[in-house]
Amino acid sequence: MKIRTIFITLYAVLLSAPLLAQNQNIKFSGFGTLGVIYSDSDLYGYRKDVGSQDGAFSGSLDFKTDSLLGLQVDAAISDDIDFIGQTILKEVTKPSFDRFLTLAFIRYQASPQWTFRIGRTAPDLFLLTEFRDVDFAYTWATPPNEVYGIIPYRSIDGADVTYTHRLNNGTLKTKLFTGMADAEISSKSVTETIKIKDVLGLSLSYDKFNWALNANFSQVTFANEANSNKAIATQVALMPEFIWPNSIATSEELLIKGAKSNYASVSGRYDWDNWRFTAEFSRIDAKVKLIPTISSMYAGLTYQHDEHSFFMLYSSTSSNAFDISDDNVNIALIPELYMAFTDAVNFYASNQDTSSIGWRWNLSNNIASTLQFNVTNINEHGGTLWVKKAQDSSAETVHTTMFNVSFVF
Amino acid sequence: MKKLLITSIIFAFVLAVPAHAEQLVVVVNKNNPIEKMNHSEVIDLFMGKYVVFPDGNKATPVELNNKSEIKKAFYSELVGMSLARINAYWSRLKFTGRARAAIEQPNQESLLTYMSNDTSAISYLPRSQVTANLKVVYELNE
Numbered sequence: 001m002k003i004r005t006i007f008i009t010l011y012a013v014l015l016s017a018p019l020l021a022q023n024q025n026i027k028f029s030g031f032g033t034l035g036v037i038y039s040d041s042d043l044y045g046y047r048k049d050v051g052s053q054d055g056a057f058s059g060s061l062d063f064k065t066d067s068l069l070g071l072q073v074d075a076a077i078s079d080d081i082d083f084i085g086q087t088i089l090k091e092v093t094k095p096s097f098d099r100f101l102t103l104a105f106i107r108y109q110a111s112p113q114w115t116f117r118i119g120r121t122a123p124d125l126f127l128l129t130e131f132r133d134v135d136f137a138y139t140w141a142t143p144p145n146e147v148y149g150i151i152p153y154r155s156i157d158g159a160d161v162t163y164t165h166r167l168n169n170g171t172l173k174t175k176l177f178t179g180m181a182d183a184e185i186s187s188k189s190v191t192e193t194i195k196i197k198d199v200l201g202l203s204l205s206y207d208k209f210n211w212a213l214n215a216n217f218s219q220v221t222f223a224n225e226a227n228s229n230k231a232i233a234t235q236v237a238l239m240p241e242f243i244w245p246n247s248i249a250t251s252e253e254l255l256i257k258g259a260k261s262n263y264a265s266v267s268g269r270y271d272w273d274n275w276r277f278t279a280e281f282s283r284i285d286a287k288v289k290l291i292p293t294i295s296s297m298y299a300g301l302t303y304q305h306d307e308h309s310f311f312m313l314y315s316s317t318s319s320n321a322f323d324i325s326d327d328n329v330n331i332a333l334i335p336e337l338y339m340a341f342t343d344a345v346n347f348y349a350s351n352q353d354t355s356s357i358g359w360r361w362n363l364s365n366n367i368a369s370t371l372q373f374n375v376t377n378i379n380e381h382g383g384t385l386w387v388k389k390a391q392d393s394s395a396e397t398v399h400t401t402m403f404n405v406s407f408v409f
Numbered sequence: 410m411k412k413l414l415i416t417s418i419i420f421a422f423v424l425a426v427p428a429h430a431e432q433l434v435v436v437v438n439k440n441n442p443i444e445k446m447n448h449s450e451v452i453d454l455f456m457g458k459y460v461v462f463p464d465g466n467k468a469t470p471v472e473l474n475n476k477s478e479i480k481k482a483f484y485s486e487l488v489g490m491s492l493a494r495i496n497a498y499w500s501r502l503k504f505t506g507r508a509r510a511a512i513e514q515p516n517q518e519s520l521l522t523y524m525s526n527d528t529s530a531i532s533y534l535p536r537s538q539v540t541a542n543l544k545v546v547y548e549l550n551e
Contacts, residue, residue, distance in 0.1 A: 031504055072503075112468075137504070209452055209458075
């Protein structure tokens with residue numbers, strides 16, 4: 001709880017900062033998105049990540065999923081030390097002070113090469129995870145769900161150190177970070193808070209302006225157990241051998257507390273003339289059966305002409321669904337438990353791909369509109385990234401249209 | 410009469426040429442030991458990638474605000490990007506707390522005053538506005 005107190009204090013600094021608005025060392029800024037989404041599925045509701053309990057289903061326009069407002073204060077304490085606080089107001093599953101506070105850290109620039117930060121920062125798990133909510137920052141309407149939708153974390157409480165230097169007319173950045181985080185993971189009926197601790201991450205980036213390469217690697221330890229999984233595990237453990245052979249061993253596979261998970265990503269960008277090519281490959285590899293190995297990617301091509309960007313994007317994610325049919329379980333005797341078990345063990349098994357086209361128009365120096373059209377092929381039992389309205393996991397092709405106006409100030 | 414007409418046309422043409430049509434130069438305080446910078450060093454510095462002078466000392470970029478035609482011309486010539494794209498790029502750095510943005514000055518006069526008082530400052534100007542307190546370290550389109 002001590003760290004929460006620290007953040008509450010830091011947040012109090014953020015809130016009291018307007019009183020010091022006349023001080024030129026304190027700057028206020030912000031970003032936001034007004035977005036509308038239409039998706040044509042009755043079964044699969046579009047959401048930006050697995051943390052959302054609500055989704056955009058067929059028959060209505062959704063204004064909540066993509067709309068948000070971010071406010072930030074930068075306070076220079078000295079030439080080398082500053083405080084940054086940020087809050088993002090948006091629809092969240094469990095609204096709380098903690099969920100709306102996205103950044104609250106002290107930054108110390110020890111030298112031009114070395115930077116230290118302590119407090120609440122944005123997670124650097126994949127290429128865009130640090131600024132995924134700043135829609136004005138990238139060309140697309142939203143980062144590809146196939147890669148980013150599975151990650152619910154918006155902040156990490158801890159510390160990081162970055163070393164930057166020039167190498168062969170480019171810049172090489174090496175960042176080490178550690179900390180802990182928590183976030184909600186939701187289905188239509190259940191929301192669980194997942195906590196991770198002992199986060200240890202390395203981020204490398206080499207940038208030569210017209211091209212860049214990034215590599216991110218992190219390891220995390222699950223710090224708690226989802227209540228719904230515990231309940232199912234308890235029931236499975238009670239099953240006699242003639243109904244569920246090795247039921248105790250199977251029940252233990254539902255538990256994740258103490259298990260480790262690795263996040264890895266390699267990405268690149270290349271600009272030439274009016275064109276930009278971007279690609280990222282990611283992999284989540286947990287040491288528990290409940291969370292399968294998830295391999296994801298996206299590749300996008302953008303053509304820029306004056307203030308207009310036209311883009312196409314392909315993204316996919318695949319993972320192995322958990323299959324207990326080989327375990328000789330007598331499913332007919334326990335249909336409800338079997339269904340709950342199957343849902344639990346396949347929760348993270350996302351299998352789908354999306355093809356997108358879109359158009360971004362910079363309406364002014366600080367405002368842009370983006371229109372994007374997605375066609376998503378969801379495999380059977382592969383709709384983890386969507387909110388499901390019913391206990392049905394059949395394959396489906398979903399068309400989603402997104403329009404948003406993003407801005408910074 | 411013909412002479413007057415030609416003079417008037419030339420005068421009108423000169424007035425019509427925007428301020429940013431003049432060559433832009435990157436300047437530092439005259440007491441800064443740096444004599445010259447190359448294109449990629451200037452990009453790294455103004456794009457927040459590596460905010461350091463070639464001798465390893467810390468640099469403080471200073472510039473006019475978004476309404477400035479000089480700023481628009483500078484980024485267009487330096488990296489071929491509009492101010493909207495520059496702002497999109499900087500929103501990644503700013504709203505993640507990765508880098509400090511350049512210090513903004515409301516007008517040319519205050520920018521020149523800042524540059525004269527801070528040896529770590531670096532900015533850009535039309536060549537004609539370079540004062541005796543400043544030193545040119547890079548010329549755009551050179």
